[in-house]
Amino acid sequence: MDESNEKQFTEIGVKPWLIKQLHTLGIRSPTPIQKGCISRILAGDDCIGAAKTGSGKTFAFALPILQHLAEDPYGIFALVLTPTHELAYQIADQFTVLGQPLKLRVCIVTGGTDQIEESLKLAKRPHIVVAMPGRLADHISGCDTFTLKKIKYLVLDEADRLFSESFQEDLETIFNALPAKRQNLLFSATITEDVRESKILPLNKEKLQIWTETDPQLTVSTLDQRYVVCPAYARDVYLVQTLRKYRETKPSSHIIVFTDTKKECQVLSMMLNAISMDNVCLHGFMRQRERAAALTQFRSNLKCTLVATDVAARGLDIPTVDLVVNHKLPLHVKEYIHRVGRTARAGRSGLAISLITPYDILRLGEIEEQIKTKLTEYKIDDDEAVKVFTTVSVTRREQEAQLDNEEFEQRKRNYRHKRWIQAGVDPELMEQGLEEMRRKRIKAAKKEKLSKIKQLQSQFKNDEEGKNEDRLISMETEDADIDKTIKDNLKKVNKTLMKKDDRFKNVIGKISKIKRKADNAKQKLEANEIKKKKKKKVTDEK
Known part of the structure; x- marks a missing residue:
């Protein structure tokens, strides 16, 4: 690693031993999100970091965590929560590689493996725990062989997804098991209102670094x-x-x-x-x-x-x-x-x-x-x-x-019921509640879609090209007709949008042409099949 690149990491507070580890991984200079977050995390601030996928978010929190851990190594030092198995293993691998000089102990808690085996690993007080919320909440509720009361860092990777409704109950169980004094680090490709103003995870507003990419394009130029x-x-x-x-x-x-x-x-x-x-x-x-x-x-x-x-x-x-x-x-x-x-x-x-x-x-x-x-x-x-x-x-x-x-469907039900029984609740009552919530979400989503369609049709009506559009849909649509209303009016909206976009002006003609060709091909195939059957019948009769 040349001196200028090494200096970039030094300037944001990264120690030489970690820079050496980065060098072995072929990492020569910090990415923008690493420049924007690492020094503030090292200074003790809470942090919300948002950047495009593939921009080095994991190292933005792993580097300062490992640097602090090296000063006072103990377990459990940091908890990283993630929404998927695959991401958990990915994060654990990156911690392990970076933390080799510390002989870092990382424990993955995601389900899909033996729960007793996971409990034994947690009891050995690993330095870093990387977990999915559901499985960790199960351990907290049913096991007293480990504690999270001494952790210094809580990391939520893909925070926007973790703050969705499906994880909320498990997150509350986990947060109640953590010390009040800790650093909270939230990372994602996108910052939602739930991430910025979470009710279940209040952040230290006086010492909070919010870093987002200045590039308004949310996907990379390459x-x-x-x-x-x-x-x-x-x-x-x-x-x-x-x-x-x-x-x-x-x-x-x-x-x-x-x-x-x-x-x-x-x-x-x-x-x-x-x-x-x-x-x-x-x-x-x-x-x-x-x-x-x-x-x-x-x-x-x-x-x-x-x-x-x-x-x-x-x-x-x-x-x-x-x-x-x-x-x-x-x-x-x-x-x-x-x-x-x-x-x-x-x-x-x-x-x-x-x-x-x-x-x-x-x-x-x-x-x-x-x-x-x-x-x-x-x-x-x-x-x-x-x-x-x-x-x-x-x-x-x-x-x-x-x-x-x-x-x-049975796999899905079995997993849910197992979780609910462990939590001491009636699976049948929970299923009923889940179904009611699902119906309400679907109904709300449909009404939102109807509102959006009405707004667009209103815009079309005011445009020169939209003067002859069909009348606006009524927002008083009965629930029984809502699916048909959405389908019919969405079709009209998409048709109008195609007319307005040069890329799609000829799409309808193209689709009709493909259908005719596909129908002809199907008819030819069916005709050939009939000929084969007749020929076989004649051969069999002979």
Whole structure:
């Protein structure tokens, strides 16, 4: 490491022994978030840090924690909370590598492994505990072999997700077990109001460093962001063709395909494997050893395609991911940012492709407005896509038939019930409460969407191009009609947005043309099948 780079770390307070460790990892100078946060953390301040995925957030809190630990080594010194298994293991690895001179002891508490074994590790007072909230809350409620009353640091990595409703009860259990005097460090790619003004984790406002990137673009400049327009019913076909086109020039590149649900993830993975497109999948219903095995195969190039839910959108540090594909656009912009942040890391270039339909133009616009970047088209040959339409569609249906839906749902229920029984509550009553909360959330989300559609239609009415738009929807819509109302009016809004955007003016004609070709291909296939059956019948009769 040259003197000028070493000086940059020295200027923000990093000790020589840690700089030497960074040198062994090939890290030559601090990233902006490290420059903005490390010195303030070393000075004893609470900190909220927000930066793009891949910007060095983990070392921004790991370096000052290890430097303080070296002055007075004891356990448990720091607690790091994270929303996913994969991110927990990633953080633990980085602490372990940096802390080698200290003979650092790191304990991972995430579930998926034996709880008694985890309890024994906690009882040995490791220096650093990296945990998921649910499993750690279980240990706190049911075990007295360890204490968190002496920790100096509490870190929430991916804080925006941790402050979501699903983690709140577990976080309250954990925070009640911590000392009042400690440093709180919150890091994420995005800062939400829940992070900045949390009711369950009040921060020291007098000694609080809030650091965000000055670059208004939320995705890195080395990331090439594209879209592929396709019919909704042919999304899988265009996924296959996108992967094939990319693999023609980069056969051994690492690709992550993101899906919305665990079931969709499993089905897509099975479908791609069935048509000889090798891959592994990663989702929340897989056991920990299965998830670890999938990641090992992906990292070691045994499998170069990973099909995953948003469980892989945060924390996976695989520097060589070349392409991210969104099978569907995520509902929230911050999830899009996390997904595409899996590629173009640490200054490398990368490509992100999102499959969109005519029903996604509004959502695409919301994403582009936030990231301050316009996506460009990744061209797919429609004629080639039509040729594989029937094969892909049939294969998809076959894999769906094989999937055991009941097993998927049962795994989810079993996990919830086990947690509730350990907490001493009635699982059936909790299920009823959960269902009621789910209904309320869905109802609120639908009303919010209706309000947004009405606002857009009002804007269109005032525009020169929108004078002939259909009348505005009534906000007095009955609950029974709300789904149909949203669907019908969302279609109108997307259609108007396509007319206003030069990129999508010809989409409707293109989609109609693809449908005609797909129908013709299907008819030809069916005709050939009939001919084969007739020919076989004649042969059998002879």
